Structures are given as structure tokens and as C-alpha cells.
Amino acid sequence: MLSPLIQKLGIRSPLSDHDRKALQQVCGRVVSVGAHQDLIEEGDASDHVTFIRSGFACRYRILPDGERAIIAYLVPGDACDLYAPLLGHMDHAVATLTRCDVAVVSRQDFDVLTSDYPAIAGALHVSDLVDEAISREWLVSMGRRSAEKQIAHLLCELLARLQVVGLATSDSYDFPITQADLADASGLSVVHTNRVLQTLRAEGLILLRHKNLSVPDLSRLHAFADFDISYLHLRSSPNRSAPIQLRSGPIRLQ
């Protein structure tokens, strides 16, 4: 089974077998972490690079009044602290939401990897740029979409991101995120999050039972949520429908 990281990078950037092997080797040390555990704390000047191998995690900050703001969801294949040393310290924390397997790579090994394999460095950079695009989309959702559309949009995004790493079918995925975690990511209260989910269910837009989410009519959910997948940059250009050719070569997509 291909690691989710390699799957994710390979979709957006061409990687050679050589690159894949190097990645697989470096990410050998996998640690299992229970739910609701900090992987990285605010202020850390992390000397490791951490990747989510399985499970869900999040970036978050705690405010003075004790409120928690979740800034991003991390799914298998996502990096936690790729560029932390460039900024000197973490300005937010990372915690698991469920039990997770995480790959921990020493910063030294990682630096060797990226300088020996520029295609990997490039693919990781692209992947970080997509994370930025996701942040922007969350800002759009929080600022200008109704609570219902915001949550629906988030569910669409997770479907697409999990499909990339082979953890979702065409219309469903395991959804272990609690309503409290969803609330902190949406800026809503838990109570309202609950009511929003009920509305989406009542409208027949989603089926959510036993920690599994399935979408009866994906195009209807997309239309409702105003979900345009292009911000995830799964293709090199919105106008080009053919997938990127998989070959080793330059980092640039076009």
C-alpha cells in the first residue's frame, strides 16, 4: 500500500520511483498517538518533521477566554510542521482529533532528503501552497457563507481530500470528527453546529450515521455549498481536463 503522503504528492507533482523510494525510506519511523494529544505545541522550535499517516488531526490555537479555534484539519498525507524552522517557532499548535499514526522524521534527515531530491522539495512546496488555498477557502466560508453552506463546503472539501489519499469512495468516507471539533473549525457553537447538521440531513444533502458520512447526490451538495474543487489544484489548470503526466522532471506543473 502506497503511503498517503506519496499518493498526495504524486497527484500534483510528477515523482519518479526514485523519489518515492526515498520518501518511503525516510518516513519509516511511525508512532501511534492517542486521540486529543498535542503533536506540536505553540512556541515549539520543532527539530522534527511530522506527517499524518492515519487518523485526523488539526491545527489550533487557544484564546485567552479558553475558546479553541481550529485553523485546519490534517488528514493522512498532510505535514504538520514542514517549514517551522524557517519561521523560528510554531505560532499555533497541532493536535490529534482521533488516534493517529504519525511519521516522525528528524530535521537533519529531512534536509538531506530535500536537497538530494529536488522534485520532492518542489512537491512539498506545492502541497503547502494548496494548504494555503484551503485556508483562504475557509476564510471565504467563514466570512460570507451561511452556517449551512459553510459546513456543507467543509464536508465536500474533506471528501475530495480523502479521495486523494484513497480514504473515501466516490461519495462517502469515515467521519470521526465530533460536532465540537466541527464547531471549533467553523466558528459556530456546538449547539448550532448540531442544528446545521440536522438541517443538512433533513434536506437530504448528507447521510451521517455511525461516524460515516455519505452523500446521496454529490452535485446537489456541491451546488448547495457553492463548492468549486479547483482551489484544491488537483489538476494543473482548470481549463485542462487531462491529468498531469507522471514522469520525473521539473517541479513546475506547466
Next chain:
Amino acid sequence: MLSPLIQKLGIRSPLSDHDRKALQQVCGRVVSVGAHQDLIEEGDASDHVTFIRSGFACRYRILPDGERAIIAYLVPGDACDLYAPLLGHMDHAVATLTRCDVAVVSRQDFDVLTSDYPAIAGALHVSDLVDEAISREWLVSMGRRSAEKQIAHLLCELLARLQVVGLATSDSYDFPITQADLADASGLSVVHTNRVLQTLRAEGLILLRHKNLSVPDLSRLHAFADFDISYLHLRSSPNRSAPIQLRSGPIRLQ
């Protein structure tokens, strides 16, 4: 007078005189653009790199119902589309908010610059990471801060960012952003934005007159807005108070 771009990069990453000269040379072509003009449209596969030289701009998206969401403010020294080719197309647009001078660099010249001057490439990367941190902070504000604190926080952020490029005193700056632009960046209505500003004025937290913002008691505003400047990464570490030494050398800050 040093260009705002060079000022900004130099604060977070060591640049040699050599680097500075190269930057100055490449950013020679400056274009003047009126207020409320698109600099980059959504979907563009830009073949230029654009930097704000003077004036205010923003990243934004228009939703199907016509609403505008502002995702980021751009101030002098900020890049508009640094890594656009890596993602293939712009997933959002960039527009001026006021009259702006922008430096337009051909993608070709830019690529030559970054490969000839790795310190510049590194500094730009760090700068982009800070933009990410700013996005995250906006998410925190939108999700879990009151409208008053959110706007106050934004005003604190702008003060700090403008100080970096020499466009603010210790407690004031020119503030040409309209309440409509502030509303679209905060996810509030124009009416409520107006009332929030009035509250901040009534509390004596800000003075806003004739497009000029000044802060009578900065630490009070910081405390009110829960503003912790460390996310702007103006120092290499929150525990180290000495500024970064200015010398040419490796990209990494520590």
C-alpha cells in the same frame, strides 16, 4: 529610499548588498494603477510577478450571490502572485483598494533572480510563510473573536505590518480602507462594521479621522484585541529578543 519589499524581506532574512541591488534592479518597472482595479483575475495563469510598491490592495473572491470575500490585505512590499505558476492558476483575484504603484517583473526575470540569488528565494519563501500565518490569524479572528476584537486585531496587524515598511509611526498610520472593504475582510455587514468602529472610538481605543488611524494607548488596544505580535515573526524566535544579524548566508534563520 529603500523599496518596501527590500525592507520587509530584510527584517526577517539576512540579505547582502548584492541581494538588495539585484532586487532593486529587477523591480524597476513600476506601473501606476487606479483604485478598485483588478491586478490579477481568478483563473489567470500569470506570466508576471507583481509586487505592491505603494497603496493598498487585497485578495478576494466573488461568490455566486455577488458577495465579495476579502481574504487578505496587501500592503507595500507584498507580492501578489509569487507562486502562481506552481499551482497552475489563480484560485482568487487581486485588486487595488486605493491607487497603487505596482512593480511588474516578468516570470522569466524572476526565475533567473531566484536561482541566481538563493537568499532572495529564501526570503520570499519566509515572507510567504508569514502570509500563511496571517491567514491563520484571520481565521482565528473570524471564528472565535467578537466583531469588536476582530476589527481591533486587524487594525493592530496593519499597524505592525506598515511599521515594517516604514509607513506607520509607533502609533498611527494612513488608513484609506473604506468601511465596505473592512466589512468584506471581516465577514460583517457594512452597517455593523460602522457600529463596531464607533464602539472602538467611544471606548477610546482608536482615533479614526480623515483617513488616519491613531492609537492613544497601544498596549490597551493590544490587550483588548488579544493581539500577540509573534505570529508576524518579526523576530526569529519569541524567546530571543535580539534582532537577526544582518549578514549574507544561509536562508534558514537558525
Next chain:
DNA sequence: CGTGTTCTTGAGAATCCTCAATGAAGGTGG
């Protein structure tokens, strides 16, 4: 079969929105 977490519901209150209108500021042409 208890115990803690998560989900759900009700009700009243705070926040924020929309609509609609007025006032103030700035720019332009005569």
C-alpha cells in the same frame, strides 16, 4: 452495567443582518 463523552432539544437573549433613509465628504464641470 455504570461512567464519561457525544448528541440532541428547548427557551430566552445577544449579536448581527437587511432595508431604507439621511448626512458628510470629495471631485468635477461650468
Next chain:
DNA sequence: CCACCTTCATTGAGGATTCTCAAGAACACG
């Protein structure tokens, strides 16, 4: 310099959304 026009800021009022508090139900786990 004034009349006019456009943009921006402000105000009032009623309503929608979302919140908090509080409690009970369902579920998961040992």
C-alpha cells in the same frame, strides 16, 4: 466659487441568525 454628483459614513427599526444556559438522551467503553 458654486452646483451637482458620486461615494462613503451614519442612523433607526425590525427581523434573522446564532449564542448561552440547562437538561435529557444516546452512545461508547471498560
